[in-house]
Amino acid sequence: MKKIQRISAVVLFILVTGFAAHAQDFSHIEAILERIDDQSRFDGSDFSAVLTMIVEDSEKGIEKMVVRQFRRDDGERFLLLIQEPVTEKGQGYLLEGDNLWFYDPSSRQFAHTSLKETFQDSDARNADFGSNTYASSYEVEGYLEDTLGNFEVYIIDLKAVDDTVPFPYTKIWVTKDTDLVLKTEEYSLTYRLMRTGLFPKYTKVGDVVIPVQMIFVDELVEGQKTQIAVSEISVSAIPDHVFTKAYIERVNR
Amino acid sequence: MFLTMKVAFRNISRQKKRSFLLAGAIAFGMLAITLMNALTGGVVGNIRDNFSHALGGHVFITGREWTDAGQMIMKIRSDANLDRLLEENASQIEAFTRRSQAMPSLIFGSQQTMHMVYGVDFSEEDKLLDSLVVTHGSLDELGSKDDLIILPQPVGERLGVEVGETILIRLETLTGQQNVGEVKVAAFIEDQEELGLSAAYTSRAYLNTLLGMDSHEYQMLNMFVTDLDFVEGFARTFREGLRTLEEEEEEEAEPAVTVTVAGMPLDPMGEQEELTPWEGTRYQVMNINQIMEAVELVVGVLNQVGLVIFLILLVVTMVGITNTFRMMMIERTKEIGTMRAFGMHQKQVKRIFLWEAVLLGLLGCMAGLVLSGVFAMVVGSLSLNTDPSLQFFLNNGKITFSLPIGSVFLNTALVVFTSLLAAYWPARAAAKMSPMKALSSHT
Numbered sequence: 001m002k003k004i005q006r007i008s009a010v011v012l013f014i015l016v017t018g019f020a021a022h023a024q025d026f027s028h029i030e031a032i033l034e035r036i037d038d039q040s041r042f043d044g045s046d047f048s049a050v051l052t053m054i055v056e057d058s059e060k061g062i063e064k065m066v067v068r069q070f071r072r073d074d075g076e077r078f079l080l081l082i083q084e085p086v087t088e089k090g091q092g093y094l095l096e097g098d099n100l101w102f103y104d105p106s107s108r109q110f111a112h113t114s115l116k117e118t119f120q121d122s123d124a125r126n127a128d129f130g131s132n133t134y135a136s137s138y139e140v141e142g143y144l145e146d147t148l149g150n151f152e153v154y155i156i157d158l159k160a161v162d163d164t165v166p167f168p169y170t171k172i173w174v175t176k177d178t179d180l181v182l183k184t185e186e187y188s189l190t191y192r193l194m195r196t197g198l199f200p201k202y203t204k205v206g207d208v209v210i211p212v213q214m215i216f217v218d219e220l221v222e223g224q225k226t227q228i229a230v231s232e233i234s235v236s237a238i239p240d241h242v243f244t245k246a247y248i249e250r251v252n253r
Numbered sequence: 254m255f256l257t258m259k260v261a262f263r264n265i266s267r268q269k270k271r272s273f274l275l276a277g278a279i280a281f282g283m284l285a286i287t288l289m290n291a292l293t294g295g296v297v298g299n300i301r302d303n304f305s306h307a308l309g310g311h312v313f314i315t316g317r318e319w320t321d322a323g324q325m326i327m328k329i330r331s332d333a334n335l336d337r338l339l340e341e342n343a344s345q346i347e348a349f350t351r352r353s354q355a356m357p358s359l360i361f362g363s364q365q366t367m368h369m370v371y372g373v374d375f376s377e378e379d380k381l382l383d384s385l386v387v388t389h390g391s392l393d394e395l396g397s398k399d400d401l402i403i404l405p406q407p408v409g410e411r412l413g414v415e416v417g418e419t420i421l422i423r424l425e426t427l428t429g430q431q432n433v434g435e436v437k438v439a440a441f442i443e444d445q446e447e448l449g450l451s452a453a454y455t456s457r458a459y460l461n462t463l464l465g466m467d468s469h470e471y472q473m474l475n476m477f478v479t480d481l482d483f484v485e486g487f488a489r490t491f492r493e494g495l496r497t498l499e500e501e502e503e504e505e506a507e508p509a510v511t512v513t514v515a516g517m518p519l520d521p522m523g524e525q526e527e528l529t530p531w532e533g534t535r536y537q538v539m540n541i542n543q544i545m546e547a548v549e550l551v552v553g554v555l556n557q558v559g560l561v562i563f564l565i566l567l568v569v570t571m572v573g574i575t576n577t578f579r580m581m582m583i584e585r586t587k588e589i590g591t592m593r594a595f596g597m598h599q600k601q602v603k604r605i606f607l608w609e610a611v612l613l614g615l616l617g618c619m620a621g622l623v624l625s626g627v628f629a630m631v632v633g634s635l636s637l638n639t640d641p642s643l644q645f646f647l648n649n650g651k652i653t654f655s656l657p658i659g660s661v662f663l664n665t666a667l668v669v670f671t672s673l674l675a676a677y678w679p680a681r682a683a684a685k686m687s688p689m690k691a692l693s694s695h696t
């Protein structure tokens with residue numbers, strides 16, 4: 001009996017120390033997450049670009065959307081103004097800290113929306129247009145070392161720490177040498193794959209690295225995906241009044 | 254008085270054709286207004302019943318609470334106070350159901366559609382199951398399996414899914430996280446999509462799992478009351494019983510001011526309610542009458558339009574009655590002279606004419622009521638299997654007529670009054686006629 005107790009104690013000790021050692025192993029992964037977040041933030045400058053979105057839908061066919069993006073990460077602000085198609089022209093999304101507003105020129109009304117919502121009828125979410133928040137929004141559950149194409153990557157399993165992000169579980173493929181996220185898989189609460197994100201092209205703008213091509217594939221609806229190409233990138237200062245409701249209204253006059 | 258009535262009745266019987274035509278005109282007006290009132294009354298009753306079945310009750314209680322992250326969610330947990338109220342008012346509750354709800358994307362292959370889904374406990378939803386018209390499949394397995402769904406037929410067609418196949422259900426949890434489940438289509442049902450009441454039904458336990466709630470929690474408590482006449486008071490009992498001290502204090506501090514225009518509440522545009530987070534659950538209690546207000550408003554307008562048409566018909570009939578009574582007066586000049594010569598008073602002569610008008614009006618009303626009764630019986634017995642949206646106004650596919658007794662009396666009183674008014678001047682002229690002149694008249 002004593003022998004069994006001793007063996008149990010030893011096993012327990014190994015398990016506990018093993019888990020502790022394993023948890024410690026995640027520190028360098030957490031450091032990677034922080035580097036990913038840091039290199040996606042425009043802390044010292046503003047950012048503007050034109051996003052060309054191709055939305056493929058098995059029912060509606062292929063739709064093109066052109067969006068002008070203004071972004072200021074100091075104060076968590078962005079403005080997305082839809083320029084094409086004509087039917088949606090003038091619609092805008094304004095992020096002011098925690099509040100995201102959607103403006104519809106036909107009703108001339110602002111409606112509260114969320115970063116967790118999808119952008120228009122695409123597979124992108126409003127949160128995809130800001131900086132990354134992997135380090136603060138997720139905790140590491142595990143990781144693997146693997147290759148993706150020619151790149152050596154970490155495949156990191158993440159679990160959301162709270163309800164502020166749309167997907168409770170995420171898996172990211174991060175290059176070992178440059179900390180670039182090449183692929184993401186996002187899962188539901190029931191751990192079913194919902195969306196795959198591919199980021200094949202990046203560009204460096206100052207100290208910031210941003211993906212200039214993004215592909216989001218809806219894994220639940222066959223044949224539904226969205227490609228986003230980023231062009232006309234600028235880090236010139238954007239006037240303060242651009243990040244206001246009045247500006248969106250004025251643009252639509 | 255009895256003599257004047259007798260003479261009046263004899264006079265009406267003497268000119269059968271003329272009396273028939275006059276009473277017929279009145280009967281037509283009475284028929285039209287009675288049918289209009291009865292039809293609208295029946296439609297309101299049917300819509301109320303169908304709404305009750307679709308929504309699962311007459312009184313609806315929802316609960317709201319704040320999460321630790323400062324998010325307001327719709328949820329009802331176990332609540333001793335609510336249980337006590339249910340127990341205390343059990344005699345007035347015919348049945349009650351607890352439901353959850355979501356507006357998920359239903360996905361099958363490359364097709365998807367957003368649709369209202371109610372999570373129900375099928376073992377307590379007899380009324381719902383009785384009211385569903387199954388077009389394909391069966392409801393037999395609903396009580397034993399959780400991952401089944403009943404879909405409205407058009408939704409099934411849109412998705413291209415068959416009974417027995419599995420669809421995906423994509424939704425957000427109460428706190429906004431993405432979730433996906435799989436459900437097997439158990440049956441297709443007819444729905445009232447055109448009226449915005451189309452809904453799919455699945456097990457509450459399963460929907461709760463997807464919404465991130467415990468299986469015993471729910472979002473709506475729906476109650477069928479035993480007597481709809483007391484629904485307002487019943488709802489008030491629950492509203493007051495569930496109100497927290499904090500809510501009472503807030504109400505006292507900030508009395509609600511409602512600006513109304515023509516009886517309709519006016520909500521200031523763009524003003525969003527600023528909510529301060531509270532502890533625990535706050536309840537909202539609504540009853541079927543509040544939901545029916547809009548329908549009743551439309552029906553009220555219809556009834557008023559019907560009344561105006563009825564009044565126009567009465568005015569036209571009144572002109573006819575006045576002319577006819579003038580002719581009658583001229584025809585009976587000698588007769589009036591004779592009656593006056595034999596000692597009949599002016600008032601009695603006037604009363605004969607007025608009683609004739611009253612009797613004609615009453616005969617017309619009775620005929621109109623009988624005709625509308627016959628019409629309602631014939632039309633009400635026909636089964637109309639037409640558009641599903643029309644079914645919502647019907648009771649099991651049949652038109653229902655429901656006539657408030659008050660409107661019968663009101664319409665009859667209106668007819669009698671206008672007949673009296675129309676006959677008044679000819680009657681007065683007849684009464685004022687000099688017996689000498691009347692007797693020497695050639696008419």
